[in-house]
Amino acid sequence: MSTSPSKTLSPTELAKLEHSFASDPSSDAYKPLAEAYLDLGRFMEAMVVCKKGVKAHPTAADPRLLLARVYAAQNKDKKALEEVMGALQVQPEDKAALRMAGVLQIKGGEADVGRGNLLKAYQADPGDPETVTLLQQYKVEIPRPAAPTPVLAPVAPPPPAAPEAPAAASVPVASPPVAAPAAVGRVNAPTQQAARTAGPARTADAGARPTGPRRPQVVVEEVDEDDDEPASRRKSAPKGKGSKVLSLVLLVLIPLFAGGYGWYSAQAKKRGRELKKNLDVATDQLKHDSFASYKKACEAADLALEVDPDSTAAHGYLAYAYAIRWGEHGGGDDARRKAEEHLAAAQKGKELSSHLIAAQALIKTYSGDGKGALASLEAQVKDLNDKGKASSLLYLTLGLIQMNAGDLERARDSLERAQALAPDDPRVYAGLGAVYRRLGQDNTAWKDYDFALRYEKDHPESLLGRSLLMLEQDEPIYAVASRDIKKLLEAEPPPSPRQLAAAQLARSLLIARVALAMPALKPDMQQKLSESTGVPVDPAKAKAEVAKAEDTGFTLDKQNPELNLIKGRRLLAEGNFDAAAEEIRKAIRVDGSRAQFHVELAKALMGKPGGEKEASEALVTALKTMGESPKLVVMLGNAYRRQGKLDDALAQYQRAVKDPKAKNPEARLAMGAIYRERSDWDKAKEQLEKANQEFVGQPDRSAMALTELGRVYQGKGDAAKADETYQRALTSDENYTPVYYFYASLLSKDPKQSAKVRTLAQEYVKREPKGEYLADAQRLAGN
Secondary structure, eight states, X not given: OOOOOOOOOOHHHHHHHHHHHHHOTTXXXXXXXXXXXXXXXXXXXXXXXXXHHHHHOTTOSHHHHHHHHHHHHTXXXXXXXXXXXHHHHHOTTOHHHHHHHHHHHHHTTOHHHHHHHHHHHHHHOTTOHHHHHHHHHTTOOOOOOOOOOOOOOOOOOOOOOOOXXXXXXXXXXXXXXXXXXXXXXXXXXXXXXHHHHOGGGOOTTTTTSOOSOOOOOOOOOOOOSOTTSOHHHHHHSOOXXXXXXXXXXXXXXXXXXXXXXXXXXXXXXXXXXXXHHHHHHHHHHHHHOSHHHHHHHHHHHHHHHHHOTTOHXXXXXXXXXXXXXXXXXXOHHHHHHHHHHHHHHHHTSOOOOHHHHHHHHHHHHHTTOHHHHHHHHHHHHHHHHHTTOOOHHHHHHHHHHHHHTTOHHHHHHHHHHHHHHXXXXXXXXXXXXHHHHHHXXXXXXXXXXXXXXXXXXXXXXXXXXXXXXXXXXXXXXXXXXXXXXXXXXXXXXXXXHHHHHHHHHHHHHHHHHHHHHGGGSOHHHHHHHHHHHOOOSXXXXXXXXXXXXXXXXXXXXXXXHHHHHHHHHHHHHTTOXXXXXXXXXXXXXXXXXXXXXXXXXXXXXXXXXXXXXHHHHHHHHHHHHHOXXXXXXXXXXXXXXXXXXXXXXXXXXXXXTOSTTOOOHHHHHHHHHHHHHTTOHHHHHHHHHHHHHHTTTOHHHHHHHHHHHHHHHHHHTOHHHHHHHHHHHHHHOTTOTHHHHHHHHHHTTOGGGHHHHHHHHHHHHHHOTTOTTHHHHHHHHTO
């Protein structure tokens, strides 16, 4: 299973592979991209690409073998072996597949089977050194060539068998009873052995007939209905009148019974087909994850209930679909009532339904009991996992609830598990996009939204998420955000009123951002920007359009706190911190259970001079209301740090990582920075190394942790380790700009490195024209 180490790709090289694969997913481009992801430890992306390779090349072993390697790298040997066996089905003689199957089977306790496959790999290519190495490693003896077969002397024919006694003279033998005609011809092993050894019982013409046992004859006896008659008279007496009448009755009733049973059986089969057809339609519609598709899913599940009113699956689908229509699409009390009714009906059945479990958790969450929903669902997911019944739907639901509770690291892990189990589900990718967006991993979030839109054209939540993500950038591509918002507003069939309302608020944010950018542009560029976004150049008209879009949005959906959040972001972009904070407080008053609202409030408060104290007070209140939320705890630590209360900040960061099973690299990164500032090098090194390990799959954050770690080594005076660590940071993410400055400052102590110092410093100045370290970087660059 070993593979030759591949060189680490730069972000540019990786981007080229991604572009090549995106341009033609059915080509062989999947292979280098999946291998690159595998080398980087980005298992989720590697699995997605491999599975596309399997779909595009169903008769090739390579994509399945590559997918098996991805699973094996995560210690998922059972899944890896499944993929290898799939590869062997399409290419039974593939030596790499045979070799990998052998190793996995030996590791899994199937030593004999595994050694057999290693021998087959050797027979396929005896000169392959990797196979020979594995044979030696697992002590599998290479078979020697067989000795020539000796020529044997002729064997004398056996003496003729004694003739069989005539049938009349044979001794009667009781035959075993025959259970049914279907059993005729079946002979058990002892009978066969007796037939082989009973020579004297053979017939005279044994040479012309098979010598095995005779097939027993089935004898059907007619039995008179009069059980009181003597046996001798029953055999000879003619049938009476009663017997004839009974026979006539039976002749009439049996066809009627057979016909009735046939009709009933046909009707049952028809009902079964109809039920399955409607449930299949419902299943398919749920996957589309749109307002229109949830309606269609409900219609199909209702038709299924007309066929079988007690169908647990149909009730489970309806409970799930109505829960989403209520909680995510603003369906109101009617949708909530139907969700609860179908949940109660489904719970009466004894079938296990993932939609039923998911519906129960969603209804609890949208009723304000997110904490209770989370505890119950986590226990159910663990129980099903222990039984080998992992469900992508339940991992998805768990991830969405964890995200709303502010536990973003666990939410990401749950959603990635869901994605691994269902690699073509747009709702999973939209959830991943949202969680990475909140984690600040904008590039990864954008890719996940893109994946959702590939699997479901114009997926509403992904269009909305992508447009808002773009508008959160320092330098957005306004035309892209405008295109996505326009698709939402003009879609047919239309999204839900709630999604349309959010699109209107996104439109108001777009207009405000464009209006703020206009004054810095030349008139011709202003006109081009206006044409690409539909935003008027005139500030007064733009302001009027902002007000109109927001009025339309709040008219469409008065109960959605997300609208207040988007409006708060718009006010924040305009520098109106107090109004922004008040708007976000409105969102919290509608739904105080969402950690994200408190995070946004803290951002707004910390944006204004002296707002840190108020932000910390708001976060303390939120934590008392909601209980532990790692994201809020880290935010509170940041607020204390901004106030210069470093001991209080450290206490919060330590609180955020007290669970040894939980990952919270943001807290560890912040702790490492504080310890570095205090010259507590060992503690700083410990936290920053852990942060880097936990930032797996997040190259920009990993680069940040490594840069801080390089500063630790630089502070300790270990120039060689600092040099090595800064290089690792650049390899992790060449777009993380502070590393250019710190690396230049390290090398500036060595006169021999002056050329490299200038190059690094100039790169920082070019990338960060308003950066924190600009003045010193310009000095190092010789500007």
